[in-house]
Amino acid sequence: MELTILTAILISGLATGAIYALAAEGLNLIWGVMRVVNLAHGELMMIGVFISYALWSVWGVNPLLAAIPAAAGLFVVGLGIERLFVRRVIGSPELISLLLTFGISIFITNIGVLTLGAEFKTIRFLDEPVSILGTALPLNQLVMAAAAIVLSLAMYVVLQRTRTGTAIRAVAIDRDMAQQVGIDTKKIFGRTFALGAALAGVAGALVTPLVAFNPLIGQTYILTAFAVVVLGGMGNFLGALIAGLLIGVVEAGVAYTVSVQASSGVVFLVIILTLLFRPTGILGARE
Amino acid sequence: MNDLILSARGVTKRFGGVLANDGVDLDVRRGEIVGLIGPNGAGKTTFFDMLCGVKPKGFRLGPDEGTVTFDGHDVTRRPAHEICRLGVGRAFQVVRIFDGVDVLGNVAVGALVRSASLVEAERRALEVIELVGLGGRAHVLASELTLAERKRLEMARALATQPQLLMLDEVMAGLTPRELQDAIEIIRGICARGVTVVLVEHVLEAVMSLCSRVVVLHHGRKIADGTPGEVVADPVVVDAYLGVDHG
């Protein structure tokens, strides 16, 4: 295969993969810490997309900046959802949370369609092609991917170095013991969910200039997010980053060599094959 | 050869870095009651899992090395349901009864393996229920039984499969002295009907009064094998329990 095609696949794959990873980090966090499987995660991302879109259309705010209000907004939304609904199923079997968030997901999606319409929208931001290593890629893809990677790593640092981050990790490892050492697990659950939602919101804001979107976009991303979490190892932050990049590249490869339609089947294959052959993920579950 | 109902040779099992079973040999003759004892963490339940075909979560089925022969059949790495059909019944340490089902329903599941129909299975189940002294409780929901009754239900269910060899994992744990005596009688009764029994136990009184032979495991290795009197007096065994090195 020609070198230029390979580089094109690699670069564009890594670019989309970085966003996948960021989108999945939130899901990973919530699952790993709270043992809650958030099927509504795609919809949280969708809200981020539309916050970004609204800010762009009304005030011309660029998506990179819009990521901040998106994060803040989703943080609040996350707190709300946790408080009202998720809190009641913590400690129940994971399937219950899957059903609950399934319902929330369908609700948000369809409210979205009702209020915002089902037509696809796009925004044009930094879409001039840039030549990198012999292939041409839109600048926005590179910029957003870079932002996604930076944010992922920043999140990792937050988890490792800050007090809240450490408390979150403690609760993930052993809930009861964390309580014994004085950690307010209720507050941590709220913050974790809110943080996860915020991450989804940011991913949404970043993805806005890259694709055509409508309120149904959440449904596309949720399966990808699951693929990332499963492949990277549930609860494993770095694993999710690597898995996201990998999936992005494989998808790009299939899209180029077979067809774009076939590439949407990659995610499904990743999930099935990982669950069958290495259910703990490539880097192993749990951080 | 006919005399030996179970023969394990060199059974070894590793869980990652932990060597749970290290070259364990065990011979059980028909009609015996063999006790398997050892400090916590000695590998007794793992050994049972290896003998009965129970797959430890996240690891492969059966021993990594060694062989297990039951009634002349090689059952190494065979799944639990096949081993049960060959004639091995198992009662688990942490009771695995079906909480949502009543006593009769629980035991009937055990009887299914040897019955052509559910009607027949329930009939056999009722007999077994009488045998273990749960006669009046046949229609009580399993979740509402006392601890002693739950242990007996676990035993009854395994008995219903009409085993030649019954593997009991700590069925005496947590019983009052009277319940203990009842349990000992029940097991004697089981043995009198021709079933060979291997029991893992911490309750020494049960081991001493029931077992014709005792095997001791420590850190995954067999450290003693003899009559109860011999084993209890064995300095190696005493050391293991008093913890010369804390495992």
Added chain:
Amino acid sequence: MITDLKLAARSLGRWGWLALGACVVVVAAFPHLANPYIVSFALSIGMYAALAGSWNLISGYAGYVSFGHVVFWGIGAYGAAVVMARTTLPWPVALVAGGLAALALALVVARPILRLSGVYFAIATLAIAEGMRVVISMTPLTGAGSGLSLRPVLSLHGSYYLMWGVVLACVATTYSLRFTTFGRSVVAIRENEVAAQSLGIDATRRKVQVLGLSSVFAGLAGAIYVLNVAFIDPGTGFDITITLTTIMVTMFGGIATVLGPVVGALAFQIPSELLWAQFPFVHKAALGALIVLIVLVLPRGILPALARARAWFARRRRGASVPGASVPGGIEGGEGQ
């Protein structure tokens, strides 16, 4: 097996058979008494009753909760559609083909995915449904992305009778679970799979059988649907909302109960038709909200809640603490987690 089934039949008793007969008469007479719109609605209730009954088998009784159940319905629809659109065989062949197609899929995926449990199984089923959607939309034989149109074959009444026939078969099968070794084994697997295996139950084989059985009912429902509606495309055939509605209906009526699927279909579809079916997105949003409500408030469904209420009242009347009445075999009321 025969002894057990005879016992099952006898256990209904005089009143049971009478009630069953009455229901059959009502269902059979219904299309002649109502206008086509209502019959069509009754057909869709039947479809969800069949789907719910099918889902109930694998998720409620076996305890393997599926989030991709629409895939069997969709494959069933496609199986029938392909036969009708690409061959000149008569529609009964298409109907059977639909059922067989769903069964084939179930048998192919059963062993691998039934090794997983809980959430992982649910996600795997979700992935399979999505994967089938992609595969179907790329296959020319199945009409790729545009789907397949057939010449209309089944009349409204014909579809109605067939569908409710499937419902009857499913309910009868579910009822007889309590009385057969198969059913008891499956429930044992749900309650404690390791124990079941140690009692001689070949869990893998049983699980495959349940999934196969479940898939056939769903596949037949899909086949009847397409023979009536005469069109199927990947978006419809693998629509996640169908899975959601199925789960909702079963939960509403009572997971792991015999009549739950039918009760749920009636109790759920009728209000939702009156309230929101006119507005597709409102309908779906309400569906989402309802499942949240049900999960939080009534996770076991209407029938078990009613049974518990009845038992509670009975205890209060008797004035003493009577241990909860146990249902033979403990088959009813499992959470199916």
